[in-house]
Amino acid sequence: xxxxxxxxCDDSSIAITEIATKKLIYHKKISQELEHSVYGGVxxxxxxxxxxxxxxxxxxxxxxWFNQLKAVAVTNEPGLGVTLIxxxxxxxxxxxSLGIPILPINHLKGHIYSLxxxxxxxxxxxxxxxxxxxxxxxxxxxYHEMETVAxxxxxxxxxxxxKVAKMMHLGYPGGPLIEQLSREGDATQFAxxxxxxxxxxxAFSYSGLKNQVRxxxxxxxxxxxxxxxxAFQKTATEHLIQKLKKYFKSHPPKRFAIVGGASANLxxxxxVMELLAPHKAELFLSELTYCSDxxxxxxxxALEAYAExxxxxxxxxxxxxxxxx
Numbered sequence: 001x002x003x004x005x006x007x008x009c010d011d012s013s014i015a016i017t018e019i020a021t022k023k024l025i026y027h028k029k030i031s032q033e034l035e036h037s038v039y040g041g042v043x044x045x046x047x048x049x050x051x052x053x054x055x056x057x058x059x060x061x062x063x064x065w066f067n068q069l070k071a072v073a074v075t076n077e078p079g080l081g082v083t084l085i086x087x088x089x090x091x092x093x094x095x096x097s098l099g100i101p102i103l104p105i106n107h108l109k110g111h112i113y114s115l116x117x118x119x120x121x122x123x124x125x126x127x128x129x130x131x132x133x134x135x136x137x138x139x140x141x142x143y144h145e146m147e148t149v150a151x152x153x154x155x156x157x158x159x160x161x162x163k164v165a166k167m168m169h170l171g172y173p174g175g176p177l178i179e180q181l182s183r184e185g186d187a188t189q190f191a192x193x194x195x196x197x198x199x200x201x202x203a204f205s206y207s208g209l210k211n212q213v214r215x216x217x218x219x220x221x222x223x224x225x226x227x228x229x230x231a232f233q234k235t236a237t238e239h240l241i242q243k244l245k246k247y248f249k250s251h252p253p254k255r256f257a258i259v260g261g262a263s264a265n266l267x268x269x270x271x272v273m274e275l276l277a278p279h280k281a282e283l284f285l286s287e288l289t290y291c292s293d294x295x296x297x298x299x300x301x302a303l304e305a306y307a308e309x310x311x312x313x314x315x316x317x318x319x320x321x322x323x324x325x
Contacts, residue, residue, distance in 0.1 A: 008079025073302030185226030
């Protein structure tokens with residue numbers, strides 16, 4: 001079995017995955033949403049302290065499987081430096097005490113392999129990764145062969161939802177709150193401009209849209225917030241759809257997936273399904289349980305790394321907060 005650890009941001013999570021069957025034997029996650037909600041976003045130093053408390057509590061439940069572990073996998077990139085180090089430190093301690101190797105795992109690859117928890121991977125596949133820290137379009141051919149063909153120029157899709165929610169004093173995380181509020185609103189009441197709609201670039205940008213929303217929030221009473229939220233969600237998603245449509249003209253999809261925390265947005269899922277229909281492309285989605293950060297996805301990616309002997313020693317493994325694929 002492989003024990004996997006995830007601590008890249010504000011979720012403390014550990015999982016145990018059986019190598020031969022890919023079966024998820026154990027999985028637990030402790031969220032820090034309540035502690036960070038009073039600040040309207042993640043406070044890195046607070047997140048680090050909470051990981052230091054939560055991870056050992058979860059690990060204690062895993063002790064019955066210690067003698068069956070063949071490796072310990074851990075997210076070491078990208079993420080918040082002060083939180084990544086909590087998971088990596090635990091992985092090093094387990095490696096030394098149990099005499100097992102370490103598998104360093106890229107967090108973004110973890111999100112991609114969240115599609116295949118307890119399943120065989122189906123590749124190649126085109127993936128849209130949307131989360132609080134990332135908005136990327138990726139061509140995935142294998143575990144080691146992934147090409148990022150488009151990324152955000154500033155804010156991410158998920159981050160823009162969090163910031164708009166903060167403007168409206170809704171709380172954190174903002175994605176589910178904006179999605180819920182938008183159901184009560186009328187998107188036609190505010191005409192926000194779709195970012196980069198005239199640009200030929202296959203790229204994403206949300207800073208301009210975020211500023212449009214800020215001005216609307218400042219100019220209107222809170223009674224208008226549902227309409228603003230609805231118009232924002234529609235425009236933010238339309239931006240993704242327009243760029244995907246442009247990319248599909250030269251790269252028609254056969255298999256397409258949405259991953260990351262923001263992939264749980266049902267409006268986004270509906271729009272992508274509509275976009276894929278003419279292409280008769282198969283849509284892959286993670287279970288809602290595994291959309292946000294979790295150790296189960298790190299464990300699934302670790303199975304691929306284990307098969308390729310992609311081990312690291314305690315002295316070699318480092319954290320890379322700004323690393324990409």
